Amino acid sequence: MVEPYTDQWLQPVIARSPYEIKTTEMNVGGDPLRVVTSGYPETQGDTLREKYRFAQERLDQIRRALFLEPRGHQDMWGAITVEPDDKDADIAAFYLNANGYSPTCGHASIGLARFAVDAGLVKATSPETSVNIQLPCGLVRTHVEYDSETKASGRTHFTSIPSFLYEQDLEVNIPRIGKVVVDVSFGGIFFAITSSSQLGIDVCDSSIQDIKYVGVSITKATNDAIRVEHPTCQGTNLISGTIITDGKDSQDADSTTNICVYSSQGLIARAPCGSGVVARAALQVQKGLTDLNQPMTFKSRYGSSFVVEKTNVEGIEAVRIEVSGQGHYIGRNTFFSEENDEMGKVS
Incomplete structure (x- = not known):
């Protein structure tokens, strides 16, 4: 030694x-x-x-x-x-x-x-x-x-800050895949959100290279299809990434898995993505897929999890989402x- x-x-x-x-x-x-x-x-x-x-x-x-x-x-x-x-x-x-x-x-x-x-x-x-x-x-x-x-x-x-579903059931065309339906939701930044079942991939088992390609392609296609603009936060006018989910959005599911592909460079979140969880929970509430105040655990493919402990309505067009996690x-x-x-x- x-x-x-x-x-x-x-x-x-x-x-x-x-x-x-x-x-x-x-x-x-x-x-x-x-x-x-x-x-x-x-x-x-x-x-x-x-x-x-x-x-x-x-x-x-x-x-x-x-x-x-x-x-x-x-x-x-x-x-x-x-x-x-x-x-x-x-x-x-x-x-x-x-x-x-x-x-x-x-x-x-x-x-x-x-x-x-x-x-x-x-x-x-x-x-x-x-x-x-x-x-x-x-x-x-x-x-x-x-x-x-x-x-x-x-x-x-x-x-979270007030979060909301911005665009519902938007159809975009993805090279090598075809037409994909996405929702655009805001959880501090804008995300495109879609289920892996449309993409021919699995959020836990598919290769990171395949997930990165799909995520970056969806982010680009969605930005090309619509221009987002936050009503009060000046300069927040870009879809920053894509959340690919396992499709378990109903109130029958007490846990669900997703993966975030962030930016045009395809940064891969190891955690479930805090802002992405907020955007996804806001989507679930405003589409009537889950009840208010219903806890749900959001997992990553790597085994970590964030818990949505509470949601409450902010007016009629936005919700605040409460998320918990652990930093070390x-x-x-x-x-x-x-x-x-x-x-x-x-x-």
Whole structure:
């Protein structure tokens, strides 16, 4: 066994780096979450949406350095926390991934809420701590299990922003497959949702390559077929991904499995996809497939699950969905760059 050693020899390397970024690494139902804890450049702007736009336009080289190879991978997600401008928010954040930026992410909200409690960003209370997270899409109210005696946090449940079925029974044409009927639903971002029975695949047993091809193709075809536009969230005008389900949407089913294929690059969710679960539950309620307040477990092909614990009506055109899941800590990182590293440089 190699004798223990210090990393003092690395300090001169880090000192010459254009940045030193520290992160806490989490796993939420199998999906990664990289929470940036220090070193991210200041995001300029008076509001969260201005800071979000500044990061997209001026700091994207940092996202690419942290979330693409060699430091990240195609399915990597992360969170940047900033000061909120919503008086009801405890923290504000925006989410990043290998493909770009996202105004919301369910698994990221589950993980970030637990991190906020443990890192002291909010005052911990037992048996549950409330963490209101301002996101570019709106305010997400989360609650984290907390035991004041053991100082241990646990599961998180969050209440979604108002979510709704946007377009029902839309027919699109998919190369190599033919005509497919999809629903378009909003759960913080827009998704196309369809059953695997139309596609000749199985959400659990088919190859990831086949699922990725179908998901990316449906997302593109649906964006080509209609232009979505959120009624109040300016700039939310794109279908971000496709949810492929096992077709178990009726109230007779107490559990169902789906897989999310996100973005034109085909990011594959290991978890059931928090925002996708919200969009799908909103669809189920508004199509009359399930009753309000009927719990249902949403599973991924990898064995993780989120639970829809409660739904309630927001007016007559939208619902709020309550979802629970568990985030776990898996590591810490310090990222930097050497000047002559062509593969790992910030550009």
